[in-house]
Amino acid sequence: MSRVREFPLPDLGEGLTEGEILKWMVQVGDIVELNQPVVEVETAKAAVEIPAKWAGKITAIFHDEGTVVDVGSPIFAVDTDPGAGDLPEPSAASLAAVDIAPAEGAVEPGLIGGPAPGGRTAVLVGYGPRTGAAKRRPRKGAGVPAAANGTPVPAPAPAPTPQPVRPAAAPVAEPVRPAAAAPAPRTGGTAPAGGLVLAKPPVRKLAKDLGVDLRTLTGSGPLGSITRDDVHLAAAGAATAAEPAPVAGAATEPAFGPDREQRIPVKGVRKLTAQNMAASAFTAPHVTEFLTVDVTRSMKALDRLRGRREWRDVRVSPLLLVAKAVLLAVRRHPMVNSTWAGDEIVVKEYVNLGIAAATERGLIVPNIKDAGRLTLRELADAMTGLVQTAKAGRTAPADMAGGTLTITNVGVFGVDTGTPILPPGESAILAFGAVREMPWVHKGKVRVRQVTTLGLSFDHRIIDGELGSKFLRDVGDFLADPEAALLGWT
CATH class of the missing domain: 3.30.559.10 (Chloramphenicol acetyltransferase-like domain)
Incomplete structure (x- = not known):
């Protein structure tokens, strides 16, 4: 039996079909005991703490906080015998958390292990396949809202925060790239060596929605991957630069309209x-x-x-x-x-x-x-x-x-x-x-x-x-x- 056990989101009562990840209580690499609370999930009924079904070491967390996950989809993985030594190298099919897509006109270089099915290249160890449908819902204060004309509204740059929970295992193969002087993204930079752009699918979609060219960013995530914060910072900087100087005596905001409305998801x-x-x-x-x-x-x-x-x-x-x-x-x-x-x-x-x-x-x-x-x-x-x-x-x-x-x-x-x-x-x-x-x-x-x-x-x-x-x-x-x-x- 495999040492690594994936824990699926259970049916928490009366045929519920999905739940939203509210809060992770552990990080990858933490040792957990049997029945120790691991994650808080909100269903259509209430918020429930889900305990660990096995004792061991957390090897992967498959969904960020704020993600809606279908019942039955894996949400985290546990190594039930962490004292037995290093885990065997996983197959390419179980590695697909970070997309590595070549920039336009670039040829994807060969990496050890080769490309995974579907054109993705396995890079990070510790992420399993997301077999269930997961939908990202906005959390209060998250994201950069769009104005009525589609122009992103500038948001203040967030204070430096720890990176989201990510597996800490070693990569299968790491593209060579210059060491970055600072983790913050900078527009006008260069993509990682080989013309590759490292970003997860939700990050790519966010960049497309906000009109940010991922090739111009230097990522602050693992292996130089681009994170959501990188995209938000780049979008906020572009919006600030594009804003016209205010005219003296002119109104700074409309009296009414979408810019002064709040939309609360019903969930x-x-x-x-x-x-x-x-x-x-x-x-x-x-x-x-x-x-x-x-x-x-x-x-x-x-x-x-x-x-x-x-x-x-x-x-x-x-x-x-x-x-x-x-x-x-x-x-x-x-x-x-x-x-x-x-x-x-x-x-x-x-x-x-x-x-x-x-x-x-x-x-x-x-x-x-x-x-x-x-x-x-x-x-x-x-x-x-x-x-x-x-x-x-x-x-x-x-x-x-x-x-x-x-x-x-x-x-x-x-x-x-x-x-x-x-x-x-x-x-x-x-x-x-x-x-x-x-x-x-x-x-x-x-x-x-x-x-x-x-x-x-x-x-x-x-x-x-x-x-x-x-x-x-x-x-x-x-x-x-x-x-x-x-x-x-x-």
């Missing part, structure tokens, strides 16, 4: 959320009902709960009581916790309670499995862990699968309530609005009370107006007097 969590919400909105007939509730007693009950010694290290919020109210109301109206399955309705005897969470990557809805079986303290701990994991971007795809009923807490944004859209496969979602001090008739007199508004959206194929109203009324009754409801309902 990952945001893309999946958009697809799910559109599908749900035009599949399930939504109905929304509202109920305004005096929750003064709930707020006092929370204060007493926080004062108890065994609850002092627990995060206690109004959302905890809303979740408990929903779980108890489901016991009275189990049809609310169901799914439309075409020719039948599937009523769930368990409640996987979803809590909508706004994260930097978009809205996600992880759920607490079988939440109806939890005590109030266990429910509080589960909600705290769920929210903290979501905010950190560490929610696993399995934690977002199988939800049966959802709560969205729009009150944290100072909003009174809303008309939420059902998560696919669920029949009800409750919006919990902000708790405000408001004038309220209490015991025949107008007093200042703490009030909130609930909004319940439900699938009218399953839940009719009577059932939806009774469920919402029970949730409101619990919040109006939770201690009395706990005594009477349990």
Whole structure:
């Protein structure tokens, strides 16, 4: 069995087909242990750290950060027995990370090992074939954007940074070229000896898009290969030189237009959320009902709960009581916790309670499995862990699968309530609005009370107006007097 094992991007849940490389946690040459996190990948569900399947030495990293890779495509390689000596020389077919194309009119010289299939010459050791389709997506702040007329917009020259992760193994054959005095690219320079231009295919495409002649650059990469930074620097320098001097009193930028627009790629969590919400909105007939509730007693009950010694290290919020109210109301109206399955309705005897969470990557809805079986303290701990994991971007795809009923807490944004859209496969979602001090008739007199508004959206194929109203009324009754409801309902 080969010492070098290639690790393919796995299916991280529910038939996902691709993932974006967010961050490499290792470099070529690093020794890794079994199950040590190697790379962070973002899928349409969440960001996930992928551990090493084998212990050993990282010999190759096949994709840069920001690259979208198909499931099943190799992403890195591990030498599982680094102490056994040097690796055998790889075949030409496994070496094709750097393209070496002759300049126009130049004759490609013969190199040791000869050209690899497809006209490429194997030069660098440590890069395996990219068998899967990989698409480079722009990252925030990366690249040189183009103006409306196609002229590249100048970007400030970046500070010197370490070169991207590249294999450190020795080359099969290295073309002879003069030693460069500095790694920074310079226009007007000469190509490497033999008229060869060393650049990877994405770099060639970038140069073509930006109108940069690779033959005029001196590369700063391995063996003098031209990198993306080299192309960006050359393009920025050319754009600066081509800019006309500003006319006194003239406007320095247009009042509107493409130059003052920001384009954000729709991908990952945001893309999946958009697809799910559109599908749900035009599949399930939504109905929304509202109920305004005096929750003064709930707020006092929370204060007493926080004062108890065994609850002092627990995060206690109004959302905890809303979740408990929903779980108890489901016991009275189990049809609310169901799914439309075409020719039948599937009523769930368990409640996987979803809590909508706004994260930097978009809205996600992880759920607490079988939440109806939890005590109030266990429910509080589960909600705290769920929210903290979501905010950190560490929610696993399995934690977002199988939800049966959802709560969205729009009150944290100072909003009174809303008309939420059902998560696919669920029949009800409750919006919990902000708790405000408001004038309220209490015991025949107008007093200042703490009030909130609930909004319940439900699938009218399953839940009719009577059932939806009774469920919402029970949730409101619990919040109006939770201690009395706990005594009477349990």
